[in-house]
Amino acid sequence: MSGAGALDGLRVVEMGSFIAGPFCGQLLADQGAHVVKIEPPGTGDSMRQWGVVQREGKALWWPVIARNKRSLTLDLRQPEGTEIARALLAEADVLIENFRPGTIERWGMAPDVLQAANPRLIIARVSGFGQTGPYSTRVGFGAIAEAMAGMRSLGGFPDQPPPRAGLSIGDSLAGMFTTIGVLSALNARHASGRGQVIDVGITDAVLGVMESVFAEHSATGAVRRRTGTGLPGIAPSNLYPTADGQWVLVAGNGDAIFRRLAELMGQPALATDPRYATHRARGERQAELDALVAAWTATLPLTALLEGLDAAGVPAGPVAGIDDAAANPHFQARGALVEVETEDYGALTMQAVVPRLSETPGAVRWVGPRLGEHTEEVLREALGLDAEAVEGLRARGIV
Secondary structure, eight states: OOOOOTTTTOEEEEEOOSSHHHHHHHHHHHTTOEEEEEEOTTTOOGGGTOOSSEETTEESSHHHHTTTEEEEEOOTTSHHHHHHHHHHHTSOSEEEEOSOTTHHHHTTOOHHHHHHHOTTOEEEEEESSOSSSTTTTSOOOHHHHHHHTTSGGGSSOTTSOOOOOSSOHHHHHHHHHHHHHHHHHHHHHHHHSOOOEEEEEHHHHHHTTOTTHHHHHHHHOOOOOOOTTSOTTOTTEEEEEOTTSOEEEEEOOSHHHHHHHHHHTTOGGGGTSTTTSSHHHHHHTHHHHHHHHHHHHTTSOHHHHHHHHHHHTOOEEEOOOHHHHHHOHHHHHHTOEEEEEETTTEEEEEEOOSSOOSSSOOOOOSOSOOTTTTHHHHHHHHHOOOHHHHHHHHHTTOO
């Protein structure tokens, strides 16, 4: 696939590893930004080794999170390495860094130093707990943030330990909020001509999607808890069994939708019964209403249920495995999953660029590069160094 993308020409330098900062870099690169990822020589980003499943010893997360980026190896712990980094940043639009607070300051790259050399530079800082506050110097991953910000307390069943989602939600949310910050700062720069510093704690990002739970607590003292497969007061909206041993998720909680569901169930009187006629009433009788819906779904196989619910205009869907989602004809028709030919991995299927723009769509132009694959190219373009100079840096362990 090809295409310039809406952010073509935006020069981004990405420092750091793991997920939160690099996911922001992926999102910007997907939309056409020119992202140079700085990695330590010899080892590279830890994400090169991460992932539950590997192929021939190669991690399969790296091709996704580092797609569309160029890899520059550079030892930021050596003065000559930081000098090169500062030279790159003097010409860049955006720096993404997700080290512990204080790290880039120790390397002589504090925001005020970098912006003195390049006033237009936007500096996006991602960390576990943010740049300020009593926890700011703590090490923090997304899983810790999910737990401390309350997200983990809301999932699962009340008589079991709080589970985790099978994804790094907190890190991904931080990457998304950082991307919003970068785009907002770019817009502000049009008026001011100056960059600014963006401070995103992973805990902040988790708190940012917690809906009304804190307002509920402050107003009433209520503490939302784990409620299994449904949400309290929202009915019927749950997982229900099917006749062929599967599960269907039905969201029939809106008044008009519930009327259509009741008709489909062959029990139209439910929609006018005072016990179920309103949203509040249904929520108060959630358990008994779920039992009624479950008794009906259990009489039909999944395919028949989905066909009937779709025809009736009732939101519903199967609990799909990754294999089922990969084969979903709707996702395929929309191009929501793309197959990318790679030299190291063969054909890889991965999620496509989100969001999709009509005039300047992003694209997966290449997958995560080999370590240092673009070192000479970047240093030649940005600093005018020739092959001999780069080889000298390599011999001294700088790149």
